[in-house]
Amino acid sequence: MNMTVTERAQEYIAQEGNVISVRIAKRLIPSCTATKTADLPTVQLGKPVDYEQADYEAVTIDGVEVYAHSSIINYNGQVPLRVDIETTLFGKQLAVYGMPIPPQSCGDCTLC
Numbered sequence: 001m002n003m004t005v006t007e008r009a010q011e012y013i014a015q016e017g018n019v020i021s022v023r024i025a026k027r028l029i030p031s032c033t034a035t036k037t038a039d040l041p042t043v044q045l046g047k048p049v050d051y052e053q054a055d056y057e058a059v060t061i062d063g064v065e066v067y068a069h070s071s072i073i074n075y076n077g078q079v080p081l082r083v084d085i086e087t088t089l090f091g092k093q094l095a096v097y098g099m100p101i102p103p104q105s106c107g108d109c110t111l112c
Contacts, residue, residue, distance in 0.1 A: 001073050003081040005062040009094060012085055013045070013064050020083065021048045021056065022096060023069030041072065041096035043083055075099070
């Protein structure tokens, strides 16, 4: 698995129990006329729920216990995935960067 955890994220995760879960999930991508979905990496604090744990593998990356879903373990892109902190209006949250977003087109215009 090609993934790193930044120092800022390591500090934040350590304060919250030092465990994260990472997987690739369908996320909504807005477009001109309709909402599309794309497969993007997601991260959350803590272990996965009990009934999903069979789909995850526990690994240690940069001192953080990472529960990696099979969808992430199979990702072997040229650019390493990077877990980092992003700041929103509601405070800090974890984010995964590095996976390219597939091109989206609404099919109804020439802009996208």
